[in-house]
Amino acid sequence: MIKTAITVSLVAQAKGGPFVYWDGLDAAATSAARLGFDAIEIFAPSAASIDRPALHTLLKKHGLVVAAFGTGGGWLVHKWHLTHADPEIRRQAREFIRAIIDLGGEFKAPAIIGSMQGKAEGDVTREQALTWLAEALEDLGAHAKQHGVPLLYEALNRYETNLLNRQLDAAKFFETLQTDNVKLLCDLFHMNIEEISNAETLRACGRHVGHVHFADSNRRAIGFGHTEAAPVIAALQSLGFAGYLSGEILPLPDPEAAAAQTIKVIRQHLPR
Numbered sequence: 179m180i181k182t183a184i185t186v187s188l189v190a191q192a193k194g195g196p197f198v199y200w201d202g203l204d205a206a207a208t209s210a211a212r213l214g215f216d217a218i219e220i221f222a223p224s225a226a227s228i229d230r231p232a233l234h235t236l237l238k239k240h241g242l243v244v245a246a247f248g249t250g251g252g253w254l255v256h257k258w259h260l261t262h263a264d265p266e267i268r269r270q271a272r273e274f275i276r277a278i279i280d281l282g283g284e285f286k287a288p289a290i291i292g293s294m295q296g297k298a299e300g301d302v303t304r305e306q307a308l309t310w311l312a313e314a315l316e317d318l319g320a321h322a323k324q325h326g327v328p329l330l331y332e333a334l335n336r337y338e339t340n341l342l343n344r345q346l347d348a349a350k351f352f353e354t355l356q357t358d359n360v361k362l363l364c365d366l367f368h369m370n371i372e373e374i375s376n377a378e379t380l381r382a383c384g385r386h387v388g389h390v391h392f393a394d395s396n397r398r399a400i401g402f403g404h405t406e407a408a409p410v411i412a413a414l415q416s417l418g419f420a421g422y423l424s425g426e427i428l429p430l431p432d433p434e435a436a437a438a439q440t441i442k443v444i445r446q447h448l449p450r
Contacts, residue, residue: 180414182444183217183245183424184210184437188227191254196367196397197221198429198437203236209434211240213441219424221248223255225277230284237285244287245422246330246363246389249275249294259296260314261307261341271296272314276321283325288389290363291318292332297339307341312355319357330389332363335371343372345379349386361388365426366405370395377409384417392423392440399427399439411447 186206187197199206203220210218222228237243251274252258258271271294279289295311298304315331322329333348342348345364352360364387366376373379380387390410394403401407411423425440 179420180411180448181216181245181420181422182214182441183219183422184213184215184440185219185221185424185426187221189221189223189251189254192221192250196393196426196428198425198427198433200429200433203233207236207240207242209437211242213437214445215242215437215441217243217245217422217424219245219248219422219426221250222278223251224274225281228281230281233285244282244285245424246288246290247278247282248290248292249278250290250292253293259294260291261296261298261302261310263300263302268310268314272317275318279318279322279325279329283322283327286325286327288322288327288330288361289318290330290332290389291315292334292363293338295331295334295339295341297341304340308351311341312351315352315360316355316357319355319359323357323359328359328361328388330363331360332365332391333368333372334365335368337371338368343368345369345373345383349383352386362386363389363391365391365393366410367391367393367395367397370405376405377413380410380413381416387414387417387419387421389421390414390419390423391426392444393425393427397428398430399425399436400443401439402430407443408447411444
């Protein structure tokens with residue numbers, strides 16, 4: 179069964195970014211539960227910033243789980259990423275992600291590698307960057323498997339990275355790895371820039387699809403742009419997808435309205 183999630187950011191440096199809730203986990207969980215979401219997706223500044231016992235209590239109180247933990251705080255706060263020219267920065271990036279994988283493991287939630295993948299720039303060629311990325315995914319994917327969760331990799335659009343922009347290219351890249359524990363996070367906003375058909379792309383990626391960021395063409399909630407939700411959901415159903423549709427979207431016109439629009443569209447196509 180396809181599940182629903184909505185995003186909450188705890189990273190001050192991300193202000194203005196595509197996350198719905200910004201006023202703490204308690205407020206986010208209260209609103210998400212009231213609207214009928216299954217889970218929250220958490221963007222934290224670090225693994226150590228999360229009070230784990232308090233989060234367990236909060237989730238139980240509201241009947242929620244964690245869909246995933248983002249790792250982009252490592253880039254926004256520290257400017258670390260996995261394909262940096264400096265080996266020490268690459269090491270710090272990997273250890274930052276590893277700590278979030280361990281955090282996620284406690285909640286049976288995967289970690290997301292998005293902005294932390296970096297890009298080829300300066301003296302770092304694309305070939306070299308992809309080699310370092312593969313090494314990191316091998317290591318971190320195997321580490322996540324110890325917790326019984328996948329590692330999620332997000333193929334970003336061409337304006338954010340020059341590594342892997344299209345979903346099928348990323349899926350084929352995974353097939354060169356020894357680990358089978360790296361899955362695609364398919365973000366419809368990025369896909370609207372890079373793909374010919376969102377639905378056909380999802381079908382082509384098949385078993386590699388692990389998580390979906392349910393965002394419209396303008397990064398607002400689905401229904402506030404020109405993305406068609408029905409073909410996307412039909413494609414996911416045809417795959418037997420049982421992951422999350424997660425609203426990683428701008429909080430417009432306000433967080434509550436953005437979240438309500440997200441769950442409304444999902445329920446139109448996936449009634450309980």
